[in-house]
Amino acid sequence: MSERQPTLRERRHSETQRLIQAHAVRLFTDHGYDAVTVADVAEAAGVSAMTVYRRFPTKEDLVLIDQPAQLIAEHVAASSATQPLVRRVGSALIAAATASTGSNGGEPAANERFLRDCLRLMVSTPALRARHLDSQYVLQQAIVEALGEDASDPDAAFRAQAATSACIAAMHTALTHWVEDDGHTELPELIAQALTASFGDDIIAAHQKD
Structure with missing residues (x-):
């Protein structure tokens, strides 16, 4: 269809x-x-x-950019449940950043400049920082649901929340650096570097093979 x-x-x-x-x-x-x-x-x-x-x-x-929560959640849901949680979430974050910035040959620099301008405002404006944190929470909940862990199992739910929070924190660090560095390094690459620093080379190696 x-x-x-x-x-x-x-x-x-x-x-x-x-x-x-x-x-x-x-x-x-x-x-x-x-x-x-x-x-x-x-x-x-x-x-x-x-x-x-x-x-x-x-x-x-x-100023707030709709977090591509649905896109990220779809990537997570489509990933193999046999993979580690951080690999599933991390790969989805990289894929969404690639789509958002045109790093895959789509809309180029204009999208990137607009995205950086929005992020710069969110980082520098207290009222916007608070709303940005709210959007991060919404993103976290969408990812946790997409992981499909048994909600009736408190331990599984905790692991999903912990893995998602850690990946989003790594992404946030990459976003902040991307703005401060004025986009000299592509955002998907920065997110990959942040995830590698947090979880080791294996998460990126697996992403590159997919």
């Missing part, structure tokens, strides 16, 4: 949403997050403030 294509209305909705967010991130980067209002963003994007609020209920939502 072929995948359903988005309707014209859905495409226009997505385009407007991307336009608003692009202007918001540019303004926040140039003038500072606290100095820019939602009205400023609406004016720059050529839409009404109500249109902005319909798509981004809070000012923080203008």
